[in-house]
Amino acid sequence: MLRLCSCEATSCSRAGVGGYHSNRTLGHRVSAALSREMEPEVHLEIVGLMKKHHFQVAKSIAEGLKHKFPTSFVEPTVRPLLEIDWHVYLTSKKTELQGEVWPYSGSLMCFVNGQLLGDEKELSRWAEKQWGFTFYRPPALYAAITDKCYRQHLRSTGHVFVYMDVEIGGEASGRLLFELFSDLCPKTCKNFQALCTGEAGVSENQLTLCYKGSLFHRVVPNGWVQGGDITPAGKGDGGESIYGPTFEDESFAVSHSKRGILGMANRGRHSNGSQFYITLQPALWMDRNYVAFGQAVEGTEVLTKLEEVPTYNERPKLDCRIVECGWFDP
Numbered sequence: 001m002l003r004l005c006s007c008e009a010t011s012c013s014r015a016g017v018g019g020y021h022s023n024r025t026l027g028h029r030v031s032a033a034l035s036r037e038m039e040p041e042v043h044l045e046i047v048g049l050m051k052k053h054h055f056q057v058a059k060s061i062a063e064g065l066k067h068k069f070p071t072s073f074v075e076p077t078v079r080p081l082l083e084i085d086w087h088v089y090l091t092s093k094k095t096e097l098q099g100e101v102w103p104y105s106g107s108l109m110c111f112v113n114g115q116l117l118g119d120e121k122e123l124s125r126w127a128e129k130q131w132g133f134t135f136y137r138p139p140a141l142y143a144a145i146t147d148k149c150y151r152q153h154l155r156s157t158g159h160v161f162v163y164m165d166v167e168i169g170g171e172a173s174g175r176l177l178f179e180l181f182s183d184l185c186p187k188t189c190k191n192f193q194a195l196c197t198g199e200a201g202v203s204e205n206q207l208t209l210c211y212k213g214s215l216f217h218r219v220v221p222n223g224w225v226q227g228g229d230i231t232p233a234g235k236g237d238g239g240e241s242i243y244g245p246t247f248e249d250e251s252f253a254v255s256h257s258k259r260g261i262l263g264m265a266n267r268g269r270h271s272n273g274s275q276f277y278i279t280l281q282p283a284l285w286m287d288r289n290y291v292a293f294g295q296a297v298e299g300t301e302v303l304t305k306l307e308e309v310p311t312y313n314e315r316p317k318l319d320c321r322i323v324e325c326g327w328f329d330p
Contacts, residue, residue, distance in 0.1 A: 263292035
């Protein structure tokens, strides 16, 4: 405001210059307004479980809209998530948005300019109603694309994957799939992988170095589930590594920042054996005390079932047993 008044005062002796300046300013304002009108206004965000074909359907619609209406849509944000991460995200969004979102149980969320629209069906209806846009591909094609993209994602990490099939109270409860951060903790990951495959055979103490048949012997509410005591008694006070009774803490590079983090249980510094834990929520206090070396990427329901098993002094009242385990090839 002060600069404008000053300019008007001096323009009494330079009316021509003052007039030119005013027109130029107006021109800039009009151009800026037109530019804003021409800027893309619609931002689509697709967040979902990458293993489900619904995610690929929504992704295709979002990308199709951007391709057909390039000046009306900004580049869509597409976030494919693994199973455990998706359920953490979904829980977080329910807490954030509340209201009608509480019962939401889909495998993806579609947002338009930050507002939740719904799943891929809602996105499809919105695209047709608002933009006259339809996009159809055979379900079999989406299934093939989904499987290919999922496997490519796992391979692209360069990490090792292992699995555990779990029974609770003698009933099959599902599979846990782990991603091992072998680039950050190669020695620790090798120990866990070998204990899953049984490739190390028998220790000098004649202990079978394999998780198969062992128990999840401890459940800490809102903390972690723990297993890996491969001794015959399986009480939770034993176990050995493939390198000997114990081995050193390798690295604290992986944070216990979320549910599903996989780490080595210990009795203090440099006392890692075969026992491991899976976090049930963020546990940052563990970061400098326990070596985390991987994460659960599948097995949401299994982890929930383990978490909900009735316990006595943190010990499950039902046998929670690893009935099969090994290396997983994406």
